[in-house]
Amino acid sequence: MDVESTKADEEARKRRERLKNLRNRISENQNGEDENVDEALPKPVFRNYTPLDEDLRLNQLPKPKPESGERLKSNEDDLAEAVNIQAEMANKDVDSDED
Numbered sequence: 001m002d003v004e005s006t007k008a009d010e011e012a013r014k015r016r017e018r019l020k021n022l023r024n025r026i027s028e029n030q031n032g033e034d035e036n037v038d039e040a041l042p043k044p045v046f047r048n049y050t051p052l053d054e055d056l057r058l059n060q061l062p063k064p065k066p067e068s069g070e071r072l073k074s075n076e077d078d079l080a081e082a083v084n085i086q087a088e089m090a091n092k093d094v095d096s097d098e099d
Contacts, residue, residue, distance in 0.1 A: 044059055046060040
């Protein structure tokens with residue numbers, strides 16, 4: 001019976017040591033993390049939101065400039081031409097099948 005109590009005491013002592021080491025590691029990590037939080041976190045980038053804080057406004061992206069009207073008009077013309085070509089091709093396929 002003395003052997004069982006000695007073994008249980010030894011296991012309890014090891015368990016207490018592990019818990020103590022765990023607590024020490026956790027407290028060291030918490031102390032270390034507090035100092036490095038500013039370095040570890042990325043700076044926010046604001047695309048659609050205008051922050052009220054002046055420091056955060058520095059991270060705001062510039063507003064994009066709209067495309068020129070000429071470029072948009074040429075894209076519309078290209079799209080209309082492509083649609084007309086596809087419509088003609090579809091009609092040609094139907095006409096050739098009827099012959």
